[in-house]
Amino acid sequence: MAIGGGTRLTGIFGDPVAHSASPAMHNAAYAALGMDRVYVPFHVLPGQLPAALRAIEALGLLGVNITVPHKERAARLLRHQSAEARALGAVNCVWPRRGELYGDNTDARGLAADLAALRAPLKGRTAIVIGAGGGAAAAVLALQRLGVRRLVITNRTRRRALNLAARFKSARIEVRDLRALNDPDLIGDAALVLNATSVGLEPGPFLPLAWDAARTDCFFYDLIYAAEPTAFLRPALERGLRTADGAGMLLRQGALAFELFNGVKAPLQAMREALYARLGRSA
């Protein structure tokens, strides 16, 4: 598509940003819908975030995604934001309206939509979240929405897990340390074990976990996405258990952002194909 005088811009602010798969997904969506719009990665250094946010209105951008390391800072800078962004303390989309900036966070809705599409059986069941950072917070919100009965957060730093549990104020949330992953009773009770740590980004095995105690219908979900099965998913796959990585969450949070920025339904299949091509795997 040729860029012309009427072309409108959307994009993503991050540091780094060159690795982001979002431009491929959003530009594929514009091409599929024949829209005269482009989605551009903007390398925004931390000190430049306030100026970059002000430029959204000045440059007439329709909306931008916010990624690492700016999500929490953007939440502190924006006056208008959704209840969901406030609950997560992080913003991943910003758009202008009538001279003001608005923020939302589509990570939890993206994950909930992906888990629903995968038909992971969660209502009234037990889910374990490993990790207590931004991804884990989105997972806790999504799992509460999907009606889990018991939610166990395990994290290397206990204080961070306690803070996360306190933020969602629910008697259904328990905090355990990482050794609990080796407890067959806990793993055997779970319908979902979700990795929201960065363990697996580097080569090497995952944390000790009682894989053999898992129920046959237990779902293993890794927020990390890659061309090949991740270190967390490999032992589950070897045992014939159900697995998914975070590509589906990434796709669906992107589709929700596309709809916020452009006001039209996102072409999910075109975005999925572009994402999978970017990740180097077949659709």
Ligand code: NAP
């Ligand atoms: P974060 O806020 O930096 O949190 C990182 C988490 O990993 C913390 O809980 C940290 O524990 C834990 N961790 C790091 N190294 C560890 C180790 N060696 N052993 C045990 N725990 C360790 O990161 P985040 O934003 O939540 O992201 C976490 C992962 O999710 C990343 O890989 C990210 O790419 C992915 N993610 C994917 C999506 C998606 O759309 N698919 C969305 C969000 C995030 P401590 O608290 O003890 O430091």
